[in-house]
Amino acid sequence: xxxxxxxxxxxxxxxxxxxxxxxxxxxxxxxxxxxxxxxxxxxxxxxxxxxxxxxxxxxxxxxxxxxxxxxxxxxxxxxxxxxxxxxxxxxxxxxxxxxxxxxxxxxxxxxxxxxxxxxxxxxxxxxxxxxxxxxxxxxxxxxxxxxxxxxxxxxxxxxxxxxxxxxxxxxxxxxxxxxxxxxxxxxxxxxxxxxxxxxxxxxxxxxxxxxxxxxxxxxxxxxxxxxxxxxxxxxxxxxxxxxxxxxxxxxxxxxxxxxxxxxxxxxxxxxxxxxxxxxxxxxxxxxxxxxxxxxxxxxxxxxxxxxxxxxxxxxxxxxxxxxxxxxxxxxxxxxxxxxxxxxxxxxxxxxxxxxxxxxxxxxxxxxxxxxxxxxxxxxxxxxxxxxxxxxxxxxxxxxxxxxxxxxxxxxxxxxxxxxxxxxxxxxxxxxxxxxxxxxxxxxxxxxxxxxxxxxxxxxxxxxxxxxxxxxxxxxxxxxxxxxxxxxxxxxxxxxxxxxxxxxxxxxxxxxxxxxxxxxxxxxxxxxxxxxxxxxxxxxxxxxxxxxxxxxxxxxxxxxxxxxxxxxxxxxxxxxxxx
Amino acid sequence: xxxxxxxxxxxxxxxxxxxxxxxxxxxxxxxxxxxxxxxxxxxxxxxxxxxxxxxxxxxxxxxxxxxxxxxxxxxxxxxxxxxxxxxxxxxxxxxxxxxxxxxxxxxxxxxxxxxxxxxxxxxxxxxxxxxxxxxxxxxxxxxxxxxxxxxxxxxxxxxxxxxxxxxxxxxxxxxxxxxxxxxxxxxxxxxxxxxxxxxxxxxxxxxxxxxxxxxxxxxxxxxxxxxxxxxxxxxxxxxxxxxxxxxxxxxxxxxxxxxxxxxxxxxxxxxxxxxxxxxxxxxxxxxxxxxxxxxxxxxxxxxxxxxxxxxxxxxxxxxxxxxxxxxxxxxxxxxxxxxxxxxxxxxxxxxxxxxxxxxxxxxxxxxxxxxxxxxxxxxxxxxxxxxxxxxxxxxxxxxxxxxxxxxx
Numbered sequence: 001x002x003x004x005x006x007x008x009x010x011x012x013x014x015x016x017x018x019x020x021x022x023x024x025x026x027x028x029x030x031x032x033x034x035x036x037x038x039x040x041x042x043x044x045x046x047x048x049x050x051x052x053x054x055x056x057x058x059x060x061x062x063x064x065x066x067x068x069x070x071x072x073x074x075x076x077x078x079x080x081x082x083x084x085x086x087x088x089x090x091x092x093x094x095x096x097x098x099x100x101x102x103x104x105x106x107x108x109x110x111x112x113x114x115x116x117x118x119x120x121x122x123x124x125x126x127x128x129x130x131x132x133x134x135x136x137x138x139x140x141x142x143x144x145x146x147x148x149x150x151x152x153x154x155x156x157x158x159x160x161x162x163x164x165x166x167x168x169x170x171x172x173x174x175x176x177x178x179x180x181x182x183x184x185x186x187x188x189x190x191x192x193x194x195x196x197x198x199x200x201x202x203x204x205x206x207x208x209x210x211x212x213x214x215x216x217x218x219x220x221x222x223x224x225x226x227x228x229x230x231x232x233x234x235x236x237x238x239x240x241x242x243x244x245x246x247x248x249x250x251x252x253x254x255x256x257x258x259x260x261x262x263x264x265x266x267x268x269x270x271x272x273x274x275x276x277x278x279x280x281x282x283x284x285x286x287x288x289x290x291x292x293x294x295x296x297x298x299x300x301x302x303x304x305x306x307x308x309x310x311x312x313x314x315x316x317x318x319x320x321x322x323x324x325x326x327x328x329x330x331x332x333x334x335x336x337x338x339x340x341x342x343x344x345x346x347x348x349x350x351x352x353x354x355x356x357x358x359x360x361x362x363x364x365x366x367x368x369x370x371x372x373x374x375x376x377x378x379x380x381x382x383x384x385x386x387x388x389x390x391x392x393x394x395x396x397x398x399x400x401x402x403x404x405x406x407x408x409x410x411x412x413x414x415x416x417x418x419x420x421x422x423x424x425x426x427x428x429x430x431x432x433x434x435x436x437x438x439x440x441x442x443x444x445x446x447x448x449x450x451x452x453x454x455x456x457x458x459x460x461x462x463x464x465x466x467x468x469x470x471x472x473x474x475x476x477x478x479x480x481x482x483x484x485x486x487x488x489x490x491x492x493x494x495x496x497x498x499x500x501x502x503x504x505x506x507x508x509x510x511x512x513x514x515x516x517x518x519x520x521x522x523x524x525x526x527x528x529x530x531x532x533x534x535x536x537x538x539x540x541x542x543x544x545x546x547x548x549x550x551x552x553x554x555x556x557x558x559x560x561x562x563x564x565x566x567x568x569x570x571x572x573x574x575x576x577x578x
Numbered sequence: 579x580x581x582x583x584x585x586x587x588x589x590x591x592x593x594x595x596x597x598x599x600x601x602x603x604x605x606x607x608x609x610x611x612x613x614x615x616x617x618x619x620x621x622x623x624x625x626x627x628x629x630x631x632x633x634x635x636x637x638x639x640x641x642x643x644x645x646x647x648x649x650x651x652x653x654x655x656x657x658x659x660x661x662x663x664x665x666x667x668x669x670x671x672x673x674x675x676x677x678x679x680x681x682x683x684x685x686x687x688x689x690x691x692x693x694x695x696x697x698x699x700x701x702x703x704x705x706x707x708x709x710x711x712x713x714x715x716x717x718x719x720x721x722x723x724x725x726x727x728x729x730x731x732x733x734x735x736x737x738x739x740x741x742x743x744x745x746x747x748x749x750x751x752x753x754x755x756x757x758x759x760x761x762x763x764x765x766x767x768x769x770x771x772x773x774x775x776x777x778x779x780x781x782x783x784x785x786x787x788x789x790x791x792x793x794x795x796x797x798x799x800x801x802x803x804x805x806x807x808x809x810x811x812x813x814x815x816x817x818x819x820x821x822x823x824x825x826x827x828x829x830x831x832x833x834x835x836x837x838x839x840x841x842x843x844x845x846x847x848x849x850x851x852x853x854x855x856x857x858x859x860x861x862x863x864x865x866x867x868x869x870x871x872x873x874x875x876x877x878x879x880x881x882x883x884x885x886x887x888x889x890x891x892x893x894x895x896x897x898x899x900x901x902x903x904x905x906x907x908x909x910x911x912x913x914x915x916x917x918x919x920x921x922x923x924x925x926x927x928x929x930x931x932x933x934x935x936x937x938x939x940x941x942x943x944x945x946x947x948x949x950x951x952x953x954x955x956x957x958x959x960x961x962x963x964x965x966x967x968x969x970x971x972x973x974x975x976x977x978x979x980x981x982x983x984x985x986x
Binding site for chain 1 (some may be wrong): 590591602604605606608609610611613622623624629640642643645655656743744745746749795796797800801828847848849851854870871876894959962963966969970971972975977978980982
């Protein structure tokens with residue numbers, strides 16, 4: 001007879017499982033439409049659920065720690081072993097007269113345990129332990145409430161001098177922390193508290209530039225004595241807000257950051273300052289470390305970006321490279337808005353320009369003028385966002401619009417929208433198949449399987465045709481705005497290649513981007529479980545969105561006015577809100 | 579880098595503070611791009627094991643994205659919870675370390691799983707040790723010789739001989755010697771509070787202990803923005819096991835003696851039936867609600883109802899997550915001046931402390947709050963502006979730096 005069957009019979013016979021009570025008390029079981037006793041036997045008892053009003057699992061486990069550590073279903077334990085001992089079963093019976101302690105201690109289990117203790121440590125140990133146990137029971141029963149706690153010590157603890165309270169050095173300099181804000185949310189106070197308590201400077205000033213907050217942001221800033229610069233929402237640009245903040249700041253050094261960052265410790269600003277002084281660089285930035293709730297996509301793009309910058313394994317001093325092109329400038333002129341430490345006098349000469357990638361622009365201008373910058377991977381600021389696919393579709397678009405606009409050597413692929421949208425249509429169908437195929441990952445849960453699933457699908461490409469109707473994604477990991485946008489594009493311009501063999505390129509760009517996911521998975525995980533699989537699927541959809549957005553930017557750059565799609569309207573939609 | 583996290587018990591079977599700390603730190607380390615695995619002890623009788631070697635059963639599973647290896651000795655010794663017998667499970671431990679080949683081990687608790695560290699010592703695998711309680715110094719774990727006394731450490735075994743005479747001196751000496759070896763060979767020893775660091779540094783001269791407070795999951799908490807007038811009703815809250823050493827009886831008695839019409843006490847948690855019965859007897863006609871246990875994810879809702887959090891523990895709390903979660907939610911705290919739990923409480927500024935076990939002093943503090951609730955406004959402001967409670971990210975960041983320092 002199986003264990004479950006035996007337990008089921010025992011419990012049924014005991015009359016201590018009350019189906020009606022169980023279903024009424026636990027509506028999730030009621031809604032799940034499962035056998036309540038089966039639920040209790042397999043899951044319920046482990047979750048501390050009570051089988052009836054007569055038996056409280058939590059109380060029984062607290063009373064009988066041996067049962068808790070044995071991992072046996074407490075009701076089964078009670079029925080099988082101890083009912084005759086009179087162990088209390090219910091919170092309701094807790095108010096009744098208590099059973100005599102000695103009776104409850106005289107069990108077969110305790111007898112065997114006692115024998116083993118005597119064998120290992122001797123009779124004296126056993127006797128004193130038993131006496132203490134009885135005394136503890138007596139104390140519990142009498143509850144000597146106002147009895148002070150006696151602390152026994154040979155040497156008083158207070159005579160010990162703790163080593164960790166040495167004073168931190170203070171430099172005679174001040175720092176202004178500049179934060180553009182708008183509705184900064186509940187955690188803004190935590191951010192300000194962590195900045196005003198930074199160690200190592202004679203003064204830390206907070207300057208916020210608010211562009212129309214309607215929540216408690218301004219009040220919180222006032223509470224912390226911040227200097228407040230207010231601008232209208234319409235006048236906000238990333239550069240304008242930061243420049244105003246920098247001008248209002250009175251510190252010797254400026255630290256630019258964002259409203260949802262968090263310093264990792266109280267010496268964070270001092271670490272950046274020390275780097276600046278000791279390495280004689282003009283400005284210092286650092287990498288970000290994601291928040292605990294960051295999704296896989298954000299983690300992988302951080303990891304990939306810092307691999308690109310070469311700071312995942314250490315810190316870098318950057319200067320103008322010998323070979324100047326858009327890649328080398330981005331690798332060597334990087335400053336980051338999330339953490340940018342710069343002397344006030346340097347800022348006043350350069351300031352920020354542009355409304356996008358103003359941090360990279362500042363870094364490149366500095367290195368072109370012969371300055372050195374530091375980018376730290378060993379010191380990081382806490383920061384991340386969990387944003388929907390739609391944000392990343394736009395982000396991919398804006399990034400490439402910027403790159404093509406700012407770097408003259410950036411080669412724009414010859415993509416036209418009439419060819420590209422059918423390609424999106426094909427890839428959209430591919431995405432649906434890929435998401436479904438990924439369900440097989442958990443049966444052989446090693447990260448290499450991700451590559452195998454992708455390869456299997458990629459191998460079918462030579463025989464694949466463009467779809468004749470808007471593909472159905474099947475699994476909803478792409479947010480609705482992205483789905484609506486992509487499906488709208490496909491309906492308008494994406495079905496005219498229906499039935500022709502696939503000859504596009506987007507699928508290769510997409511699978512190339514998925515290499516980041518593959519590498520990150522192999523670097524970080526040994527197994528893939530259900531939780532990770534969900535994260536992977538979301539991550540793939542965001543990857544798809546960013547690749548589509550990036551290529552739409554090339555389509556816009558290559559427009560000739562003859563497109564059936566309204567390219568200016570498309571541009572406006574995708575440029576908004578990033 | 580591959581890091582093994584070693585802990586005496588883990589989710590989903592157990593969900594106390596140490597398990598929470600290991601889960602948070604391992605998850606954050608994993609997301610920083612490292613391979614991690616939790617190695618723990620399985621306390622279930624029908625553990626559904628898949629392997630059985632060298633007298634040890636084991637299985638692997640995943641908990642919220644974290645891989646876990648759980649093992650269990652086939653013949654559990656009677657002193658499983660405090661033994662540090664060198665022979666127990668050592669072959670299995672070596673096998674695991676050979677197979678997993680970690681670059682580093684982070685120890686969260688050594689009870690039951692210490693053979694892994696003994697094997698690491700032999701195999702030259704570095705480890706970092708976080709002192710989550712006093713298990714390494716005290717077989718009784720809590721530094722409580724009896725249920726109503728505390729001590730300040732073994733004093734090389736002298737205090738044990740004096741206060742815990744049931745423990746044979748040969749056993750204490752052997753155990754302390756092994757603990758000292760484990761502590762001295764750790765690449766870094768970390769404590770969640772100054773108090774814990776002090777106890778260990780005092781006992782084992784020469785070891786350096788870094789203090790890294792446990793972090794709270796800030797994203798799970800919401801600030802309590804209530805503003806109080808002097809006629810407002812005040813809800814006090816207690817969250818914890820209903821056991822003598824957590825002191826709920828002290829609070830219930832103080833509250834029932836106060837018996838103020840504008841006050842309420844919420845008690846969360848469960849306990850031994852005898853003890854719970856006694857607590858109920860103390861209630862009288864006071865406004866006290868016993869709310870039982872709650873699911874971890876509902877903590878913000880539980881805290882939202884509480885105006886002042888009370889922790890009357892009679893034992894050394896090495897940190898007390900819930901005190902710090904309350905402070906992070908801008909809730910003033912009244913707690914015993916004992917162990918590591920009051921280090922963030924500034925007297926009269928963000929809460930009050932009272933001598934452990936002094937019910938009269940606790941009653942006066944409760945009375946002071948209900949007579950003048952508006953003082954809580956200043957306290958909440960002080961918490962908002964000046965009380966720094968680290969987040970899990972900040973705690974993990976410090977550990978990341980510690981790990982890197984091992985290989986520098």
